[in-house]
Amino acid sequence: MGLLAGSTVLLLTIIWGTCVIVGKCDLVNSVALDSVDTRRYSLTGSGVSTDIWTSYAARIMIISVLLFLILQLPQLLHSSSGRHLAVLIALIVSLLLLASYYF
Structure with missing residues (x-):
């Protein structure tokens, strides 16, 4: 990471x-x-x-930074059980963002 x-x-x-x-x-x-x-x-x-499509891609990239925050949340709360859930949520969100970037 x-x-x-x-x-x-x-x-x-x-x-x-x-x-x-x-x-x-x-x-x-x-x-x-x-x-x-x-x-x-x-x-x-x-x-x-820039053109409008570059602006759309930039917005998706900014939103994708939220994935790092999702992964760091259990670390900030000192929760060992929440790590697997945070990784699963980050995986699902990242796949959705990847699909939105392609479309």
């Missing part, structure tokens, strides 16, 4: 952040103008825009 969480955090922070910084363009009405970067380091005047 640590390997999966570590690689996910790496991909969502370092690689994604680098792509946003390198690929940013000027924003006009919340839409990026391709290959135009006159506002070098403006936090509000430059950025990236």
